Amino acid sequence: MGGLIGMVSSERTSVSPSLSLSPSPLPTPTTPKQHGVTKPISVAGPTEVDWQRTRELEKFLVEAALYESEExxxxxxxxxxRLRLIVKDWVKDLTRLRGYSDQMVEDANALIFTFGSYRLGxxxxxxxxxxxxxxxxxxxxEEDFFFILHNNLAEMEEVTELQPVPDAxxxxxxxxFDGISIDLLYASISLLVVPEDLDISDVSVLYDVDEPTVRSLNGCRVADQILKLVPNVEHFCTALRCLKFWAKRRGVYSNVTGFLGGxxxxxxxxxxxxxxxxxxxxxxxxxxxxxxxMWRWPNPVMLCAIEEAELGFSVWDPRKNPRDKTxxxxxxxxxxxxxNSSYNVSTSTLRAMMDQFQYGNKICEDVELNKAQWSSLFEPYxxxxxxxxxxxxxxIAEDADDLRAWRGWVESRLRQLTLMIERDTFGKLQCHPYPQEYVDSSKPCAHCAFFMGLQxxxxxxxxxxxxFDIRGTVEEFKHSINxxxxxxxxxxxxxxxxRRKQIPSYVFPEGYKRSRHPRLTSQQQSDKQSCEDGDACQAGSGERCLKRKKEPEAVQQDRPEKRQSISPEHSVPSSLSSRIGSNIELINSDKKVQYQETEVGDVSNGSVITSLASEVGSCEDIGNESVAGSCEGNNGSVDGSVEGSNNPGSSQSDSCDAESESLLENGRLKGNGVFQNGVQEELEVLNLSSLTFSSSI
Structure with missing residues (x-):
């Protein structure tokens, strides 16, 4: 489009001396600055309507209490x-104990940097x-940070819930610390004295350090680079604050369980x-x-070209590293x-996120057409x-302190259960982990629970x-946990x-099961419209899409089910009773038992088999899938590829035609496509992220 103007090289933008002496130099055309590895899709600025929508969005974020108080x-x-003083005193004490000179003790120093959401604002x-x-x-x-500093902090009254995780x-x-949650990392750099003006963005801080130190330093270095590479920091922060809130509401905010983190x-x-x-x-x-x-995963998202340095650390490069191909x-x-900051993502969690992107896209289209308010975007999943x-x-654990440590360990391994299920079922059984914990306060011991959707x-x-016999998978997972x-x-x-009917009552905010009212919620309306617009529904959508009116039998099956109240004691961890439908089979530890439509059976720990029978009323039976994946692997790993060329859940007015060159052959991914806004803008060219490497490779 006309707004996409090529980037002029620095040599051409400089004015030669002879030209500058000309009495009437020609006007130099304004060239938009290129941010990132490709030209912008659009350099168009906002209209008054856009400003009004932004004010409404910011008002919503304030009313949602997403900003902290001045206090x-x-x-x-x-x-x-206070923390800065504590670590300085800690290093000075260690310097003195190790027999360094008084001058070294006086110069001894440690610095505190912030990263993550706090650093980004x-x-x-x-x-x-x-x-x-x-x-x-x-x-x-190993000793000084996780032992000596740990003990120093443990003796302070202001410090509570101290939990070291050295094997992470x-x-x-x-x-x-005084009620403020702190995640503290440590990096020992190759300097005897840490200067107060240390530039952590300089590559020299990585000299002669180990891999865990590199990973520890990377958080701060990445945050600094992000702020340097965005065109407008204020607009970036507002949009990011909004989308993080959206991701949490829609259940796709959690790096540890295979979704995306901050x-x-x-x-x-x-x-x-x-x-x-x-x-x-x-x-x-x-x-x-x-x-x-419309992004063609696994095309990479990159803010700048990947650079090689002479320090020998591995960088993301599918041409050289077989693991990166997966x-x-x-x-x-x-x-x-x-x-790759998102290596935790699996085929199942990618599918769940693509479903939510479809949902968000449909709501935003309605907002632009004045058919919806911003609040509709943030309806809980x-x-x-x-x-x-x-x-x-x-x-389960004996007390709250033990549960905190035990829960953290189990949660960090839940992603492995998802991968193992994908591996052992060859990707045919999809597992959707939900990144929220639930607590049954009626239990006499410390307790919390996580849930995963299966289809x-x-x-x-x-x-x-x-x-699908996943008894062995579950037992392998439990063995690794123990x-x-x-x-x-x-x-x-x-x-x-x-089964859905047996979900314990404590997971619901009101303390009782939600009655399934026949009237559609706004998000179900959105998904239904998304299905009809594209003549198909996003495969495996988290929202329950309805069958078309021309399918009366399917509509009949989708009538609201009668929910039964389940008392908390029916969900004791040692043995949970399940009402089994015709599409599920369970096997106990001694023998295989096949349950027919309305039979009830007891489930022993980790004994689960799920059949391939169709789930009535699920929109996965309509249309094509947008994310297809193949999974194979061993030892809990999943190797596979993802292709996402179709997005049937989106509106027909949005189309994207892209052809990607081979990542492995050329080391570069390019794509061109066309889509239509349908509201204000003309056709725009979508240049997918280019994978470019510096010439030193």
């Missing part, structure tokens, strides 16, 4: 100041502060800011869903060494109305009697199958 902001600064009330302590080379992580991918110490969402929003450099928040939110609804949703960090079968993972992969040919090195008596885990 809390001041308290955070005070806590960070998008944190809300009660949010934790991601912090990094940078210390000298002679202060190590990024080792961290979690605690509350840095992932920040990178996705930053890329949209680059593609629409003059857009304001309401425009950015709308374009966010439009772009990622990533389903690559979102690449902009700081060296460039990594009805997870317990979306599947007929669930896995319930109950976590067969859309498009699979159903063979009568064919089943390898917890800090296990204590009383720490138990139970994995059980429950």
């Amino acid at each position: 809390e902001a001041a308290k955070r600064e005070e806590v960070l100041g 998008v944190h809300g009330p009660g949010a934790d502060i991601d912090t990094l302590c940078v210390g000298p080379s002679y202060v190590n992580r 991918h990024v080792p961290v110490m979690k605690f509350k 840095v992932n969402w920040a990178l996705l929003v930053a890329r949209v800011c680059q593609l629409y450099p003059n857009a304001i928040p309401s425009m950015l939110v709308s374009r966010f869903f439009r772009v990622y609804t 990533h389903h949703m690559p979102i690449i960090t902009p700081a060296y060494p460039c990594m 009805l997870f317990f109305e979306s599947y007929k079968n669930y896995l319930q993972v109950d976590i 067969r992969k859309p498009g699979e040919v159903v063979q009568e009697g064919q089943q 390898m917890y090195m800090f296990w204590k008596p009383g720490m138990e885990i139970c994995v059980s199958h429950v």
